[in-house]
Amino acid sequence: MVKSLGINLMKGVVHHAVLEGTADAPVYVAHDRSRFDADQGRTDQANFFRNLFNELITRHAPTVIGYRVSLDAKKADQVAYLHFPYGVLNLLAYDQHLPSEGVTSSAFTAKRLKRIPAPGTKFDKLASCDTISGCPSGWNNDAKIAALTAWIFLT
Numbered sequence: 001m002v003k004s005l006g007i008n009l010m011k012g013v014v015h016h017a018v019l020e021g022t023a024d025a026p027v028y029v030a031h032d033r034s035r036f037d038a039d040q041g042r043t044d045q046a047n048f049f050r051n052l053f054n055e056l057i058t059r060h061a062p063t064v065i066g067y068r069v070s071l072d073a074k075k076a077d078q079v080a081y082l083h084f085p086y087g088v089l090n091l092l093a094y095d096q097h098l099p100s101e102g103v104t105s106s107a108f109t110a111k112r113l114k115r116i117p118a119p120g121t122k123f124d125k126l127a128s129c130d131t132i133s134g135c136p137s138g139w140n141n142d143a144k145i146a147a148l149t150a151w152i153f154l155t
Contacts, residue, residue: 006018019147025037027132066100069103107152
């Protein structure tokens with residue numbers, strides 16, 4: 001069975017979600033967030049992300065890791081906290097023989113998530129998260145983005 005860890009990185013916060021099952025029938029396992037200081041030094045930041053990602057991989061034992069790549073970085077300091085951590089994640093995944101891949105939000109399509117909207121209606125990717133078996137009520141959109149990231153790697 002596929003177990004997918006999805007990561008959504010933003011300034012000062014990392015959202016993660018874990019789903020298992022298939023793209024047709026995703027099952028919620030967990031989600032959470034971790035805060036970090038986006039202004040801390042690069043080596044401290046690398047250490048934080050190494051520890052965090054190691055903990056998530058150990059705790060959830062995913063078979064695949066997906067992460068949302070933000071296209072919002074316009075300054076060097078934004079690149080440092082929006083992209084640099086994924087290098088750390090990919091290295092940890094490589095060391096543990098886990099596939100990992102980054103996607104942008106444009107990947108969250110009805111076709112990719114195996115959700116065909118009713119005729120005459122528009123696909124709502126965030127609302128589709130509420131159809132995941134066992135998902136919590138009232139989870140926030142940032143956690144849903146992490147779940148969408150995990151979902152597209154379910155087969």
